[in-house]
Amino acid sequence: MEKDSRIPVHVSMIMDGNGRWARARGQERVFGHKKGAESVRACLEAAIEAGVKYLSVYAFSEENWNRPRQEVDFLMKLMADSISDEMESLMKNGVRFRVLGNRARLSPDLLEAISSLEAMTRDNGTIDLIVFLSYSGRWDISQAARRFAQHCIECPEEAAKLLDENEPVDMGSYLVTAGIPDPDLIIRTSGEKRLSNYLLWQGAYSELVFVDKLWPDFRRDDFFDALAEYSSRDRRYGKVK
Ligand code: FPP
Secondary structure (H helix, E strand, C coil), X not given: CCCCCCCCCEEEEECCCHHHHHHCCCCCHXXXXXXXXXXXXXXXXXXXHHXXXXXXXXXXXHHHHHCCHHHHHHHHHHHHHHHHHHHXXXXXXXXXXXXXXXXXXXXXXXXXXHHHHHHHHCCCCCEEEEEEXXXXXXXXXXXXXXXXXXXXXXCHHHHHHHCCCCCCCCHHHHCCCCCCXXXXXXXXXXXXXXXXXXXXXXXXXXXXXXXXXXXXXXXXXXXXXXXXXXXCCCCCCCCXX
């Protein structure tokens, strides 16, 4: 059976508004992050039900390292706790778990937990859950350029190709998302309408859906609403239909 093109293959989510959600309830910002983790679970279940093959979330940007120490520590601990809490459920549901971003900045303990969950879920095939952690689009493009340059030093014929305007530059294979289809749909919550340094290369033709709800309030029905909005869009990729 042909895949229904109205269902996006890859849905990505910019989870915004956790701090505001908590403050509006007279709580510390971190309480919003805790609730936000529940929204990730709800969206993962909805994505599996809908037949989405890749679900990715912007969990922590390179810029987020500048937040107060206590909040950064909380978010890293939340990530580690979520890994141990969800392990069983991810296996049961056939979820392949992956973390993409600047691993050099993550603690050895967190790296260890991430690597073991990635190894354990490697052969699962229902859906890929990709967590962008310590990630930014400009960092990704910079690291890709560095690796590309290194490759050109090692293979001078590649460098010659790079200078030939008629040869396509295969930048995508140097990005951390190599092998993962570009996001068809990027959802951002909290009413903000910007990409905030997220998937700058990969999002070139993504459909963008902006939702006013704050991330901890974004649940199953909202996910399905965003899919319905996506299915009503006419994707032309710069061509005339
Ligand atoms: C943005 O809201 C949210 C974050 C920077 C963190 C999101 C992280 C989680 C929900 C943790 C769970 C993730 C996984 C994969 C288990 P904000 O703090 O910028 O909110 P504000 O704009 O209201 O201040």
